[in-house]
Amino acid sequence: MSIASATRLALTLIVVAIAATLAYLLWQRYMNSPWTRDGRVHVKVLKIAPDVSGRIVAVDVKDDEFVHQGAVLFRIDPARFAIAVQQARANLDAAQAALQAAVANVEQSTAAIAQAQAGYAMRKRDAERLEHSQNAVSRQKLADARYRAQAAHAALRVAQAHQAQAQAAHAQAQAALDRAQAALSLAKLNLRRTTVRAPADGYVTHLRTYAGDYAHAGVVSIALIDSHDFWVTGYFEETKIGHIRIGQRAEIHLLDGTRLQGTVAGIARGIANSGGTTGGDGLANVTPTFTWVRLAQRIPVRIQIDAASLPRNIVLAAGMTATIVIKEHGARRRTHRTSEIAGSTT
Template structure:
């Protein structure tokens, strides 16, 4: 058996080792070249592309939901919307019982009609009171004239009495004539007193009539039936009652999808209580929560690309940075972190960044609130 084994020449062994060593050097050189090219490529990609983009998968679809609440209290008579239903702005969602509102409107309309008639009465009274004032002024003038006449009669009677008294001493005038003169004087004096009282009464009546006219004019001065404050107040109450009746029909404030419906038929609801929500998905945006170390170059208006877990990478959305939140999520938490405590540990904070989506892309591929998104912002655009 040993005879069949042939030994290799001594000169072939070093040659084989040299070949293996050369081959190994070539492999190492190739590996080094590959690593070098990869490093250069990575550096180039980082310098030209990656350094100008920031990305996060901590992003979710959000929207400004419209809360549907009644503006008047009442009992739910009918509910015309259910969760997930598409509605248009102005569509009727809930009807409240309108019997009380209808009665209030009828009462307000009756009060308005009564106020208008009352003001018309004020205006008519103005004309009557003005006529009364003129009549009282005429009465006062007549009383003053009668007073002047009574004074003249008294002076004449007094003068006649004095002449009779002088003649009576010489016996030229009988006693009867003297008595008649005295009676005439007494009568003239009484008539004067009556005329003075009548003049004062006429003056008082004139002042009373003028006062009544002024008092009535304060209710109508510089106004008509339409502009009078009493009518305006009654009209405002009528309009309020009409508005309350209209508010028993609750309509959708925006286009969207009904969510969180709580209204039930027969339920007694108060003004301001939440009945349901309308989600305007066509106005959805994305809240991307970037780390604070990523926000150095993020500016409003920069373009962003987004993908949704719902559609995967086959659908790409395009948007723009619409704004940065005024504080981190921790700052606005219900129970904010107490960083002043002794066991503080630094945690990288995240700041919500609002990304506005392209409406056309959103219509083509609708999104729902709360869905996960991946966001990349191009920070090269300043």
Template structure:
């Protein structure tokens, strides 16, 4: 009986297939994760964007009227708001009065210049006459027809005439400087008037672009500061979609590529689009005031993946309302 037990073959040992199963599963997951990216570019990190125009007054003052309502559509040149023009009208009137005063002062100096010019002509004529008397006296002295005293008087008269000419010429030079200064004051006053008129024209704020008024809180009586925005407009002509693609995907995209865009504001529809640009840089620091955009990295698995901005336009532009900041999804086949 013991011999028969020894002759019974041992059962075969079962192989451990778990490592193979895990390896196969990892290979399948890796294939599904990496392979589609070679043929399909897709991102849910996209949004609708346009230009947001902040309208700021060029002059400071009290807002006396608001011509628009929140969310109103406006065209180029549509009146938005107005600043009380009365102080600026007074500045224009004051500048005009300054011009009148400066012009009057310049006219007085110019009249004085003409008077001095006439006096200079008279003085020069007196010099000519005195020179003739001097020449005559000198000739008579040689002939001993007149006394030396007469000759001395002729010399004195000629010198006085010459001194008078020099005096008048000095007055003319001084007056010429005064005329130039007066005319310069007129020019300055005219420039001040032009500036006052320009400031008056800036009391009316108009829309620089067609679009929609957004988040309006302006009311009459508010004080507007120069250079501080008081009205915001969403430009209705600059709609685009900004999609953040992983860097290895963005590197394979080119302007002109066709794409499909899903808009969360209009779900269950795919809109044709076209790539217009691929951003060449992002900021790695979330710091305000930088010209480079900051794109928050994703947290797929462990390694944080950087994303580059890709700009697309809907082509053709659909006849639907678009909303700045609305979510979108983008699909491409690079």
């Protein structure tokens, strides 16, 4: 073999080796670098449901309209609730009158006890004076004095019983007044709740509520997209999770070409296991698999969007797809992540 042929062969082998090395490195980077095309824009959806039931008389918003916190969304017919307030106020007035009567009865019973105590004390002194008198006293006169003292004592006990009844009636009247006040407060609250307001700034979406509909308490009538709480969830292969840690910077590429910045805010600690069912005898139900290729599971990673990176006129919608690239990764990050996991398991 000539020197020229050997040189060409050596150069060819070198080029092939370099190409193979580059291909291997690129393949490793593709397989292990923390990036994914499987990203979704998410948002906090506020499910607006009324606290009271009734016919809707007015809807004050339109579909896809932006509203500020406290803005009126829709109104429920307030007529029945206004009548309930009037009835509760009348019941409160009656309870207050009953309480005043109970207070008067307590005062009357207290005065009766004072009178009975004075009468008993006087009759008792008369009887004792006759018993210890040095003058001759007939038995009949002494018996009459003792009888009058006993009768006065019985009258005192009756007065004390009447006072106990008056005090119990007063307690019941006070409790009835408290119930009436609570009922009036509830009626006023229900009347205020006939006007349903936005709990946060956001966008009304998929509006399907109209005037004339009947709104049920606790049943969602309007969905409101919170305009201050958008984030992106990236579904990363489990082989790449070791390169990701909370606090790392991330770059978000939307399909329209917009690039946003964000921060890793959380990594899911579990996903559903399709083979985790239990058989009839209480044992694990494991379905055998015969595939040659073992696919990596995808773990959700939450990326909080930096508000400063949002363009002024950008339109973000829940469900948009995005590509996510995690920055600042490498062997040092992998070691740090591994030490965190090891520390949390000990």
